[in-house]
Amino acid sequence: MAATSTNKQPLLVDHVLHTVVDLKGATVATGGGVDIGGTNNAELIVDSTTADGCVLEDIYAISRNEAYTIKLYLSSANDYLRPQQGVYVGSFKSTSTTPGTVIRYADKPVVLAPVAQVNDTQLTAFYVPKGKALWAAIEANDANDQGDGAPLLGVQGGWY
Numbered sequence: 375m376a377a378t379s380t381n382k383q384p385l386l387v388d389h390v391l392h393t394v395v396d397l398k399g400a401t402v403a404t405g406g407g408v409d410i411g412g413t414n415n416a417e418l419i420v421d422s423t424t425a426d427g428c429v430l431e432d433i434y435a436i437s438r439n440e441a442y443t444i445k446l447y448l449s450s451a452n453d454y455l456r457p458q459q460g461v462y463v464g465s466f467k468s469t470s471t472t473p474g475t476v477i478r479y480a481d482k483p484v485v486l487a488p489v490a491q492v493n494d495t496q497l498t499a500f501y502v503p504k505g506k507a508l509w510a511a512i513e514a515n516d517a518n519d520q521g522d523g524a525p526l527l528g529v530q531g532g533w534y
Contacts (some may be wrong), residue, residue, distance in 0.1 A: 387492040391428060394436075395419060395510070402445060402511040403519050405491035408462035410447065410476040416455040417509035419529055420500045423452045430508075430531035435468040435478035440523030442468050443513040446479075452507045460509065468525040477525075499531070 386421040402410065410416075422428050435444055442500035444467070466479045482498035502508045512524045 378532065386532050387429070388426065390530075390532040391420070391430075391532045392528070393419070394526050395443055397442070397444065397510060397512050397527050399437075399513045399519050400511045400524065402518065404483040408445075408454055410457040410460050410462070414511055416447065416509040417527070418452060418507055419446075419510050419527065420502050420508040421452045422504055422533070423450065423460040423507050425504070426456050426533045427504045427532050428508075428531060430447070430482075430502065431526075432530040432531050433466075433478045433500060434483065434528050435466070435479075435525040436528065437468050437475040437477065437525050438442040438473055438523045439471055440513070440515075441471055442521065444468060444479075444525070444527060445511050445513060447509040447511075448506050449509055450506060455509045466511075 399415060400415050402414045402416060409490045420428050445465045446463050447455055447460040451456055464481050466477065466481065468477050470477065476513045482500045484495040485499050496503055509525050512521050514521065519532050
């Protein structure tokens with residue numbers, strides 16, 4: 375029996391998304407924890423609070439001249455990343471101090487939907503559900519760090 379006989383439709387991207395934001399000054403508290411500090415300057419990356427869900431195929435950082443840990447959060451708010459509304463969903467390190475080096479977020483969840491097989495590799499993607507927003511911030515290296523050498527963060531995918 376064909377998959378369409380149960381009225382299941384494939385996930386089709388309605389319009390594409392590719393955005394890059396500057397994480398300079400987008401800091402959260404130091405210390406390596408996953409909790410959102412009371413005061414933060416996180417950057418809104420993808421806003422699906424009033425739009426359809428979004429699938430991100432790629433999340434990457436373009437290094438400037440310092441290494442930083444980039445933290446990602448999902449929240450129901452699109453105006454400020456509040457501790458009671460946001461939840462930590464992952465992080466990765468922009469480890470290079472060579473400007474222009476691209477580092478990719480490798481810990482995206484695996485795709486469970488039927489997809490074409492590619493050399494026995496499990497495909498990955500990051501899903502931002504309808505009603506949520508994706509936020510990003512860098513972990514400050516110390517209390518005085520304002521992230522002047524923070525990387526650029528890019529995401530690519532689309533709404534469906």
